[in-house]
Amino acid sequence: MSEREGFRQIVRLLETDVDGELPLVYGLSEVKGLGYTFSLAICRILGLNPEERVGFLSDDVVKSIEEVARNPGKYGIPSWIYNRQKDYATGQNLHLTGANLIYYVKEDIEREKRIKSWRGIRHALGLKVRGQRTRTTGRTGVTVGVRKKKATQQQQSKKTEG
Numbered sequence: 001m002s003e004r005e006g007f008r009q010i011v012r013l014l015e016t017d018v019d020g021e022l023p024l025v026y027g028l029s030e031v032k033g034l035g036y037t038f039s040l041a042i043c044r045i046l047g048l049n050p051e052e053r054v055g056f057l058s059d060d061v062v063k064s065i066e067e068v069a070r071n072p073g074k075y076g077i078p079s080w081i082y083n084r085q086k087d088y089a090t091g092q093n094l095h096l097t098g099a100n101l102i103y104y105v106k107e108d109i110e111r112e113k114r115i116k117s118w119r120g121i122r123h124a125l126g127l128k129v130r131g132q133r134t135r136t137t138g139r140t141g142v143t144v145g146v147r148k149k150k151a152t153q154q155q156q157s158k159k160t161e162g
Contacts, residue, residue: 007055014066015098020055027054033097034069038081042068045075069097 009020011027014034018027028039043050046064057065068075072082072095079085079093084104087094088111096104112120122129128138 006058007053009055011054011057011062013054013062014069018054020053022054023050024048024052024054024057025050028065031069031097033083033095033101035083038069038072038077038083038095041072041077041081045077069095 007020011018011020013028014031016031018030020027022030024043025036025039028034028042029036034042040050042048042065045068046061048061048065068077073079073093077095082093082095083101084094084096086092088108109120109123113124114120119129126140128134132138
């Protein structure tokens, strides 16, 4: 019982509920915008054990983790880890998490639609954006399969007879 005394099943990190059973690195990765590499960098900066369970973190440690995630440049995290380098509006390197990340991605898509770039047009039409094949995949709605030459010739001959 003494081993599990300070344990919490769910820990609130950066407006996200994280399972307390997860190791710290994977628990931080549950937050939208924090990946494995960024989580590992946070652990190294704060001197935390990446294998420690999230449920054993104190409130002070949780606050320090949130502070590092919100201001990574202040703690010496290199800018190549950030998820938004050279922001379109400000020109600064930012690292976004949670709802802010979702908002900025939507803004980027809307801007591309507005300027009618290739990616914007693909987004507007609901097609694949990153150069994937579309001949066989990505079909939505009622799709018509590929017909062989013999089958189409037989159908045409039936139409002319009937």
